[in-house]
Amino acid sequence: MTLIKSISGIRGTIGGTQGDNLTPIDAVMYAAAYGTWVKQQRNKEDYKIVVGRDARISGSMIQNLVMNTLVGMGIHVVDLDLSTTPTVEMAVTMEHADGGIILTASHNPKQWNALKLLNNEGEFLNAEAGQQILDIAEKAETQFAEVDDLGKITRNDAYFDLHIDEILDLDLVNKSAIEKAKFKVVVDGVNSTGGIAVPLLLETLGVHPVKLYCTPNGEFPHNPEPLKEHLGDIMKMVVDEGADFGIVVDPDVDRLAFIDEKGQMFGEEYTLVAIADYILQHTPGNTVSNMSSSRALRDVTRKLGGTYTASAVGEVNVVQTMKDTNAVIGGEGNGGIIYPELHYGRDSLVGVALFLSYLAERKIKVSELRSEYPVYxxxxxxxxxxxxxxxxxxxxxxxxxxxxxxxxxxxxxxxxxxxxxxxxxxxxxxxxxxxxxxxxxxxxxxxxxxxxxxxxxxxxxx
The missing domain is CATH 3.30.310.50 (Alpha-D-phosphohexomutase, C-terminal domain)
Structure with missing residues (x-):
């Protein structure tokens, strides 16, 4: 069993002993450290933090511990309950909050959970901020509020709809073309919150979703990392259903993979390539991915007259490089799409909407689109x-x-x-x-x- 403390958050397995695993005491300690850091950064009267979680089994327990720790510090909490990483990121800015916490261990198995920490712009913390929080936790000097100054928890269940509304408002999301195409799409939500959010998005766009593992109970039916060796069920179901393609997301919905109409992987590395191809045709500009991502993005970018830049590995590094180069699209080769017109965070939902728009405008099959890109x-x-x-x-x-x-x-x-x-x-x-x-x-x-x-x-x- 493991507890990993790093500048990007705290991640560990549930159960075991304090300090060696993600126990209730560890969850409280690091939530308190984060709350202290937020107060130090913002230095004002009232504080608000958005909290959401994926559907893993330990999520409710960890969320209650985290939220009530913040309440005990006099911080108000906006409780999104079941949510996605990009939805929480967007809620931070829409709520004008001072930060956000997403309780998810991303693609790790069900025994894992984690606290992913956001700044007041709904973006992941940089290395300096992450280290400051680790130092605060080490010193254990959190100040808690007097009884009359405790924070309050406000539940808000509207953010899936609000997130989708923001996506539909994007100029390059072609809702009318998608509706006319009458797509049928299989969705593997790995029994987490993608099973709620992705079908809701598809239905709003006039797409017929066929649900596979979309019950958000945290019982992952296969290894939740969206790799070919874990996706035999959806690859078969796309063919059996005669679907146009399949969509696969990880438990917190920031990684996106596609299955073509023949039941074959589109290639997780090519999710970003295809969506960048669409974006660049409409809004020429620069792109960014991390140094371990496919060269295919560089090839497509140069072909369309833009400049490609490779960043250090890690979403915060990709985002900073995108800002530095004024990139119009970027992300990571593991299926992470970052579209600044919406927000600076990996977002599978906007990736799905843009991919559907491209297919609808081109009137092309997914396998045909894939064949147009360099083979690496x-x-x-x-x-x-x-x-x-x-x-x-x-x-x-x-x-x-x-x-x-x-x-x-x-x-x-x-x-x-x-x-x-x-x-x-x-x-x-x-x-x-x-x-x-x-x-x-x-x-x-x-x-x-x-x-x-x-x-x-x-x-x-x-």
Whole structure:
């Protein structure tokens, strides 16, 4: 069992002992630290924080602990109850709140839960803010309110509808074309809140949803990470139902994958590529994804006259780079769509609406759309080292070895070759180097990864 404290929040397994797992005491301690940080940042009379959760089994328990801790600090809480990560992000700004907490462990199995923390703009905290909260928790110096100054909890069940209304108001969401297309779409909500939000969005757009695992009871019917090896049921159901395609989301609905009409994966890396293609055709501009995402986005961006920039891994880094480059679309290759016209956060719901708009305007099948993009294959491997080995020195050695190639050291070492690339990242918690490669075939991607692992071993003296 595990408790992981990091600058991006606190994540752990339910049960076990305090400090080693995400126990009630840990949930209270970190909620209190976050509440203290919010007060330090905002320095005003009244404070308001939005709280929502995915449908995992521990969610209600953790949410009540977190909300009542904030109440005890004199902070008012807007309770969204079952929600999605992007919905909570949008609610923070719509409520003019001082921050937000999403209780979700994203794609991790059901025994996990986490506190994801937002600033007053509904965006994830940067590294500095995250570290400040960890420091506050370590010192345990939270001040609680007197009895007459306790906060209040206000329940608001309107935010799915409000979120969808904002999506429908976007210029590039073509509701009339979608309605005319009369799409039939299978939805795998992995028995979490995507099972509520995605069908609601589809029905509002005039799409017929076929629900698969859309009961929000937290009993995940398969590994909740939306990868091909976990999605056999929906791949079969799309074909059996004669559906136009399938939609898969993770438990908190910030990752999006599609299944084509033949029951084949569209490719999680290509979710962002296709939606960026649509956006760039209507609003030419720049794009951003993280350094471990497919080169296909760069290819599409350049073809349409824009500039592509690779950011460090992590949503907060993607968002900052998007702001710095005035990007019109961005995200992560794991199916995370960030569309600034709506908000700066990964949002599967806006991704679905934009994808439907593109299909409806083109009058094209999903498999036909996929065939238009460059074909790349990725390999993801890692090498386990010993604690005595200087990982930074190894990365420096690889950087020197390939000094004549295009090198990016913003996040580890990324080496761009003419036909492929490799990205080396060290773990912050273990003596591990993760190796990501991409090439024109799976064999070539795996071969490049194995070659790099061999070179690392030589430098490390293994």
């Amino acid at each position: 294959f990725m390999s993801k491997k890692k090498i386990q080292l010993t604690p005595q080995i200087d990982v930074d020195a190894i990365l420096k050695g690889m950087e020197s070895k390939y000094a004549n190639e295009e090198i990016n050291t913003v996040d580890g070492v990324k080496i761009d070759f003419a036909e492929n690339w490799v990205h080396l990242r060290k773990s912050n918690t273990e003596p591990i180097i993760r190796i990501y490669t991409e090439a024109s075939s799976q064999e070539a991607a795996d071969s490049l990864a194995d070659k790099i692992i061999g070179e690392i071993k030589v430098i490390a003296g293994l």
